[in-house]
Amino acid sequence: MTISVLLADDQHLVRAGFRSLLRRGRDITVVGEASTGDEAVRAARTLRPDVILMDIRMPGIDGITATRQILGFHPAKIIILTTFETDEYVFAALAAGASGFLTKEIDPDGLRNAVRVVAAGDALLSPSVTRRVVGEFAHRPVVAAASPGGDRLAVLTEREREVVRLVATGFSNDDIARELVISPLTAKTHVTRAIAKLGVRDRVQLVIVAFQDGLVGN
Missing domain, CATH: 3.40.50.2300 (Response regulator)
Known part of the structure; x- marks a missing residue:
């Protein structure tokens, strides 16, 4: 293509x-x-x-x-x-x-x-x-779908949370696949589902949500 x-x-x-x-x-x-x-x-x-x-x-x-x-x-x-x-x-x-x-x-x-x-x-x-820049940006507004209980990440499975954490620390789909011993396609599927569940536009905003909600420390 x-x-x-x-x-x-x-x-x-x-x-x-x-x-x-x-x-x-x-x-x-x-x-x-x-x-x-x-x-x-x-x-x-x-x-x-x-x-x-x-x-x-x-x-x-x-x-x-x-x-x-x-x-x-x-x-x-x-x-x-x-x-x-x-x-x-x-x-x-x-x-x-x-x-x-x-x-x-x-x-x-x-x-x-x-x-x-x-x-x-x-x-x-x-x-x-740097990570410092992304962490600072995480304190600024981002459009995302919050869950009724206020914890946006609650809609994710444990594996999806782990994938989001790895995305937020700079891992590519291939890196995630190696870290979790899964296929790159499976890693990409987890990322895509997390983006859909959280109501964010892409991986950048996925990272921001991870910082905002404490999944990754600043």
């Missing part, structure tokens, strides 16, 4: 570099480009890409606002790419619904892998986005 990608960055050379790097992946196709946040929104509405690489600082609306608007009509996986790795941007990007946050210093293989990871439904944060 080919992953369709939209590039949104106000610098032509940056877009050209990303386009060249991504085209080396046979399973990845760049279907469009945008140089402003407004263009990104229009392109996403027309092209319906699987993944969007979104710069933060662009003319017109910024990348975070564009992310929020796009996710209002199309469930794309959006990776925020920026040279400004600050807590403020991490928080804003995750709150807007981004599935990943990476700096532009990422290496070519890492970039292509990031596209594949979010396209498969996983969340992605750069290694330097």
Whole structure:
């Protein structure tokens, strides 16, 4: 299956570099480009890409606002790419619904892998986005379905709780499979069920709920 990608960055050379790097992946196709946040929104509405690489600082609306608007009509996986790795941007990007946050210093293989990871439904944060950042973000509001008793995690089975804990500590589906001695498909099924039961959008918000409800310590 080919992953369709939209590039949104106000610098032509940056877009050209990303386009060249991504085209080396046979399973990845760049279907469009945008140089402003407004263009990104229009392109996403027309092209319906699987993944969007979104710069933060662009003319017109910024990348975070564009992310929020796009996710209002199309469930794309959006990776925020920026040279400004600050807590403020991490928080804003995750709150807007981004599935990943990476700096532009990422290496070519890492970039292509990031596209594949979010396209498969996983969340992605750069290694330097630390546990402290995620833990601090966990104290901010997140949309999730609370159970009648007030314990959102009560709707999960013990195995699902363990899977959510591992997701919150940075484990991929393959990592979870090895840790729990189950298949990657079973691990993915547990994650998908936990997301559905908790009423959250994706793995990022699953992590936030885990921190908020004390499943993982800050």
